[in-house]
Amino acid sequence: MTVSRQDFEDAMAAYWGVKQTQTTQSKIMGAVGAGTAGAVRGGKHFDVIADLLAKSFEDAGYPWQYELGFPCDPRSPRIARTTVRTVLDAHHLNELGYRAELLVSELVTNSVQHTKGPAAVRLHWLHPVLRGSVWDMSPDLPRPVRPAASIYDEAGRGLAILDLVADRWGGCAIGDGPYGPGGKTIWFELALAAAPPPLTP
Template structure:
């Protein structure tokens, strides 16, 4: 029996400070995952990317971008970086449920529900990277 192992891959995309950026990110995710035959992850990945990129667009003024990276066995890591060092919930700890009158916070609660795991890294020259993982067998 011959087993084919696909090599790891990474795609990075710097996004414009433009309200169309979340749409660009979603279309990019759909194209990349389709090309790598990971169509089963597309809907969840698009939702997660949309939320993270929208937050980067709305809450930062500088550059930001997205990175897609395969972890093998059908797993995907999605990262969105920006220049703001503030790490939002649920990335600072346990997910917090927004109050019924809250005007924000529901999108990141979706991240906590839809992603298998998530985290944040403060970048050495300022800013942060928020990441989520989904799909396949966990390493």
């Protein structure tokens, strides 16, 4: 049997992958064993366990999704920004935090200003892309402002911000259903920066 260099490298990668998994499992077991079940339930060691489990899921590329509903209220954009920041911090996606907060804030502000009913923000992660979307009850899709907003205008920059900040974005009106108007959804996507190429000897 001939063993190539690639076979050797694959075997080493598999070995270190198993070792890393064992290390993570040992940390989790150590954190659990550091206190009684009551202490874990009480939160004494729960954060350590949760962080280790979350890191394991992220390394494996598991998708996740969060949704926040909010009323037509001027406080909603701030609450949406805070929620987005908290979610991305918890998932170690700080790299996307500023752009995601800006876009969600802009879309939620538009919903609060131009619609009468409730709305919702959704974050959906599928490595390496974060998709954010805002749904509201108005079926009217936003149109570009003509002429473009000047630096002195207080409004009219929403689509320009989406164009500038998002990697991709779009929107769709949702038809009326059996429970009332479908409204519309505006979505955007943000991708993690590409990993640097491996160093060559």
